[in-house]
Amino acid sequence: MVETLDTTLQPWQSPSLVIEHVCDLGAQTLYPLHARGLGIVASSADYARQFLSRFDGAAAVFPSRTWYDAGKQPYFPAECIQAPHDAPQVAGMIWAEPTPDTAAVWMRRIDGLLSPDGVLCVVVAGRLAARVPERGGTRAFGWRKTIQLLSEHQFEIQTAFTFHGLSSYTFALLNALWARAGRPDLADRAEFRMRAAFTRAVDWRRTVDLSRISTLGFIVAARK
Amino acid sequence: MRAAAPRAGYGGPVAHWWKNNLQFTGAALDWRYEGIINAYLNLYRATNDRRWLEKAARAGDDLIAGQFPSGSYPDSSFEQNPYTSGRPHEAAVDIGLCALAAVLRAEGDPRWQRYAQTVQHNLYDYLIPRLWDESARSLRDARHLPSFVPNKAATFCEAVFLLADLTGDAAGIARYALPTLDAILKFQVQTGDLAGAIYQNQLNGVRVARFMPYYAARVVPAMLYGYAHTGRAVYVDAALQALRFCYRWRDPDGAFVQMIYPNGRVNRYPRWVAGAADIVRAGDLLKPHGFDGDSARSLTWILDGQHPNGGVGTARGFGSQSSQQAPGDLPEFRDILPVCGWADKAFRYLTGLIPANATLPTLETPDRADIECSLHGRPARYHEDRTVIELWQRDTLLYRWNKGEPWAAICTSALLWK
Numbered sequence: 001m002v003e004t005l006d007t008t009l010q011p012w013q014s015p016s017l018v019i020e021h022v023c024d025l026g027a028q029t030l031y032p033l034h035a036r037g038l039g040i041v042a043s044s045a046d047y048a049r050q051f052l053s054r055f056d057g058a059a060a061v062f063p064s065r066t067w068y069d070a071g072k073q074p075y076f077p078a079e080c081i082q083a084p085h086d087a088p089q090v091a092g093m094i095w096a097e098p099t100p101d102t103a104a105v106w107m108r109r110i111d112g113l114l115s116p117d118g119v120l121c122v123v124v125a126g127r128l129a130a131r132v133p134e135r136g137g138t139r140a141f142g143w144r145k146t147i148q149l150l151s152e153h154q155f156e157i158q159t160a161f162t163f164h165g166l167s168s169y170t171f172a173l174l175n176a177l178w179a180r181a182g183r184p185d186l187a188d189r190a191e192f193r194m195r196a197a198f199t200r201a202v203d204w205r206r207t208v209d210l211s212r213i214s215t216l217g218f219i220v221a222a223r224k
Numbered sequence: 225m226r227a228a229a230p231r232a233g234y235g236g237p238v239a240h241w242w243k244n245n246l247q248f249t250g251a252a253l254d255w256r257y258e259g260i261i262n263a264y265l266n267l268y269r270a271t272n273d274r275r276w277l278e279k280a281a282r283a284g285d286d287l288i289a290g291q292f293p294s295g296s297y298p299d300s301s302f303e304q305n306p307y308t309s310g311r312p313h314e315a316a317v318d319i320g321l322c323a324l325a326a327v328l329r330a331e332g333d334p335r336w337q338r339y340a341q342t343v344q345h346n347l348y349d350y351l352i353p354r355l356w357d358e359s360a361r362s363l364r365d366a367r368h369l370p371s372f373v374p375n376k377a378a379t380f381c382e383a384v385f386l387l388a389d390l391t392g393d394a395a396g397i398a399r400y401a402l403p404t405l406d407a408i409l410k411f412q413v414q415t416g417d418l419a420g421a422i423y424q425n426q427l428n429g430v431r432v433a434r435f436m437p438y439y440a441a442r443v444v445p446a447m448l449y450g451y452a453h454t455g456r457a458v459y460v461d462a463a464l465q466a467l468r469f470c471y472r473w474r475d476p477d478g479a480f481v482q483m484i485y486p487n488g489r490v491n492r493y494p495r496w497v498a499g500a501a502d503i504v505r506a507g508d509l510l511k512p513h514g515f516d517g518d519s520a521r522s523l524t525w526i527l528d529g530q531h532p533n534g535g536v537g538t539a540r541g542f543g544s545q546s547s548q549q550a551p552g553d554l555p556e557f558r559d560i561l562p563v564c565g566w567a568d569k570a571f572r573y574l575t576g577l578i579p580a581n582a583t584l585p586t587l588e589t590p591d592r593a594d595i596e597c598s599l600h601g602r603p604a605r606y607h608e609d610r611t612v613i614e615l616w617q618r619d620t621l622l623y624r625w626n627k628g629e630p631w632a633a634i635c636t637s638a639l640l641w642k
Binding site: 017024025027028053054056161183184185188189192193195196199200 | 247248306483545
């Protein structure tokens, strides 16, 4: 754990539950590859911090948007920031998240940065993503375009998940309604149902899939 | 459960009422150290075998080595890990360190000073400057938000008392601990079915009317320190009331109800197994002050939750957390999961029952446990040995933690819930 990262984060309040989910899943997926090098292509400072802290600061960070300013973020470990053209190849890469204006460029860069047998994890904004503060207001690139882009670059999706979709939102709404009705006992039960319904494995091959209506998605891909 | 990298310490998955954390399994410097250190010290006191003292010191060394320059501890947030600044976890760590330092000092071992300095650094350079609310005269739970959580504040008070005992400087007691104890007293219900219960927390001036026997019991040791220091009966009375509330909400099988709400509504499940030891221990602390609750049934409840290989299960009824229907015959996966930050409570309590000058029996303990359980209502099989914890459903491996690793090797979508 890198303390300066955590200190500049928000140590006295938790990040969004959905961010915890995607970051823990990213760390768990890529941890076996950590000895061979990890990279984080981040569209926001919070994405970079959250993933980097889970990798104990041992990852190269590539800002895909202009969120990094050394003068304004003195606590961010500057040595982790790298330029894509002179960085060494890595075995595991997090891409959080593709944006409409930079996705094509960064896909090409990731293609060069990731070793031939490397694993790529992509965080995808869903239709309910706008409320996630850690995204830094990033415009969503979308599931369909992300899958298409990965396919064009010969990546095959191995697994995909969505977080906080329609069912968990429904229980979150019930939680709020029961709390307002003076029934905290039922509100708590609704929250547990919300947490149980929070994650869904999705079939990325289907063009119409309600489970994609979610806050964030997570794709694990490797080259064909 | 010990991990070597990236940091030495005790790791493993976590199940909790508030949240689960099955993916991050690294060494966590949280409240598990309060119980682990005290348990080893109990064994040392009972047997005079220095091996136990050195195990306690090794745990203390984890904390010294891990402490950040700021005074905070890494991965100190238990079910919320991997994050720092865990409350009450950092203060609970300090309690363990103080207990270790006190034993070493009594033996003339100079190592005690390093442990005491670690506590001093955490309390006075980190927690107090960031969380002390001078206007409210109590410890906040969130830095930038008026907030108060009595059980967490009580853990902080306990650490302040214990450090003062070590250093001889009681200024912190007058300035921080006693005002905080007085703030906790205002959160205790005085009349009715919930008499003795303590509000769970207050946020932005609004009290949250949730009452948990476990957290009421966590307040007892600090109240007793307050009583010992001041002689004010109000503290011991509050502790007695809190424990009587806990025991009124104990089921016939010795387990304690999880959560009670106004008007007598409850969310009974899951009921703690290992964690129940903290409640029973609080009862034992209060016996000299007139508490007459019978702890035998609860002790049986805890012992019945022990696995063949020595691990202690976390609870019964996690699978009923949403429905609150009575659990079936099979425990849920999280019920039997031996979680370091819960098992330490049982470890501490049970070792405290060993009489002085005891010779520990040699046990033929199997090094594995295979337990039938359930997940999402379907049968599953828990397996643990010296190297792994696994969960299987038929021939499918759903979960694997290779002990010592900071992240689970396998955690399928069925278990991706927090």
